[in-house]
Amino acid sequence: MIDAERILASQRGAVPRYTSYPTAPHFSAPDGLSIARARLERLPADEPVSLYLHVPFCDRLCWFCGCHTKHTLKYAPVEAYVGALLEEMATVRELAGRRFRLAHLHLGGGSPSMLRQPDIERLARALQDNFRLGADTEISIEIDPSDVTAETLKGFSVLGVTRASVGVQDFSEEVQRAINRPQTFEQTREIIDTLRESGVRSINVDALYGLPLQTEERLVSTIDKVLTLSPDRIALFGYAHVPWMKKHQRLIREEDLPGTIERFHHAGLAADMIAGAGYDRIGIDHFAKPDDSLALAARKGRLFRNFQGYTTDACRTLIGLGASAISSYGDAYVQNIVPTREYENTVRNGKIAAARGVELSVDDRIRAYMIERIMCDFAVSFEAMEERFGDLARPYIAEARLVAATDRFGLSEADDRRFRVREEARRFTRIVASWFDAYLEDSSVRYSKAV
Ligand SMILES: C[S@@+](CC[C@H](N)C(=O)[O-])C[C@H]1O[C@@H](n2cnc3c(N)ncnc32)[C@H](O)[C@@H]1O
Ligand code: SF4
Structure with missing residues (x-):
């Protein structure tokens, strides 16, 4: 018999999520630039790569958020940042001396759904100029239903987005107030319907357990609603409360958080509901319809893990562009400069913005x-x-x-x-x-x- 209480009470109850190993706090080499440059220069010409573009802006700050992002009410900083991303793309191409073939492109954040159509078009052109995209390039994007407009969705459809990940977290108003994230079920359903109509083949929904004021009843109601949206994939994450790293999480009242055992119970309950609705369990926190590519990959032992979580992406190289983005080169990791302004100034001088990294030992x-x-x-x-x-x-x-x-x-x-x-x-x-x-x-x- 496994003694869950004893394990959860042990100091091992707090450990990394292992989206990389070594994990980001251990990227200790100060010269990420030379690590990145050497890898880009010697990448085999025909090996496909994956690309991650980070958009570190949101038009509201959810208090639970653990991502590298910044609240902005104005659009001008986002537009300026897109300009910097274009420069970084061109520098990568110049360093590599060729246009890499792209297997996967992921736009994450922050909130890439804040991008306006002209900037999506600028990004699309720069991607075509600096990389080789084909009909089989998978293009995915993270969407916050409350900041996206019909015009932006049209822009993404022109870009050729094949997968969208829609953030839900929890649908109950009490929890939403406690995390500063108002978002209705109807608004979420409309966005998902529009995405499907515009040709996005696969929809993922993110839900969270362990949130403040989340009760069993509220969680069950949220998962019920998520299931009626019939997403192809569901990510069920445990809220990571790390106020020593993310100061705005201090706005969440500690006394409103479920206790360790309650949280454990909630996680099991939500997972059983999703699996009971016919989804395959994928790794520790994902679910997919049995015919989804993630489920097929899991059955074949072809599932991988990267900074976005579980993936079917088998590319050895993932190039991360944008402030705080992490690149993975198989035998090394490199993280870009985190502060947005410093990142922009660096790439404007024709440099890639690699800050720190690690070369993997045997x-x-x-x-x-x-x-x-x-x-x-x-x-x-x-x-x-x-x-x-x-x-x-x-x-x-x-x-x-x-x-x-x-x-x-x-x-x-x-x-x-x-x-x-x-x-x-x-x-x-x-x-x-x-x-x-x-x-x-x-x-x-x-x-x-x-x-
Ligand atoms: C990078 S966010 C971007 C998604 C988009 N901006 C949105 O909020 O809908 C991706 C997901 O990370 C998860 N996430 C963010 N902060 C988290 C935290 N502190 N603990 C666990 N998951 C978190 C949320 O489920 C969120 O949907
Ligand atoms: S959860 Fe999404 S919308 Fe909310 S602050 Fe984080 S990145 Fe922005």
Whole structure:
């Protein structure tokens, strides 16, 4: 029997979400620029890449928000920022000496749905000039239903958006007031209908548990409403309360937050409702209709994890452009300058805005592989480790066996073929993954709750 209360009370109750390994607080090399430049210059000419464009603006600030974004009531700063993004794109092309073929393009934020049509058109032209987009390029975008206009939606349809992720969080008015995010069900449904009519093939909806004033009844009602929208995918995240990093989260009253056990119960309840409606469970926090590409990838063991969460994107290289954006080069990560003004000034001088990074050691690469497989498949195959890393894999296989043999919480097991998270312990997968994290003992970094 798994003792959930004991695990949640342990210090391992707060661990990273492992959208990368090492995680962002450990990108410690101060010279991200030379790491990025070397990688861009030597990328094989025909290898497709993925591109992430970050838009760090919102026309309101939701108090729960953990993203790199800034509140703005004026549009001029957004327009100026788009100009900087175009310059950074051109610099990347110049450094690489060619136009990369794009497999995936993702616009995230902040709120890219704030962009106005002329800026979407400018972005579309610059993308065509600096990269090679094809009919098979997947283009996805994050949408906040309350800031998007019909004109913007038209712009995205011209850009060729294939997937949209719509933020819901919670539909009850009490919770919305406590997080400063008014948004009606009708408004959300209209946006989703328009997106579908304009040819967007796949819709994801984000919902949150662990929010202030969220009761079982309010959560159940929110999930019921989300299900009536029939999204292809649902992301059910636990609210990460990190007021020491995100000062505006202090506007949320701590006494309004559900306790650890209540939050755990809410997470299970919402997940069971979604799975009960016919969705496949994907990794630790995603759900997809069984015929959606994410579900197909999960069944084939072809699911990956990047900074946006779970993905089917198998590209080795993800180039992140914009303030705070992170690039992943397979053997290195680089994060761009975070303050928007400083980012803009840097790219205006014809430079890429890489600030800090990390080059992965052999130890990092083997642990990154193990952690990614555990987060995606709940298991890591020893044969696959040997195939990939040869003899170097041996001590890590021995470590995985030892981890399972000494697991005092009973969350994992190992046999001759693999290490795995026990079926009934999948909700604690982040904790199991953290047992392979060599950086976790660094007490200067604090994380959000694991469940
Ligand atoms: C980068 S936001 C952008 C989406 C868009 N701006 C919106 O709000 O609809 C993507 C998602 O991150 C999630 N998110 C933001 N802050 C979070 C936090 N503190 N904890 C957990 N999830 C969070 C929300 O579910 C949100 O929809
Ligand atoms: S949740 Fe979305 S709309 Fe709200 S502040 Fe964060 S990025 Fe902006």
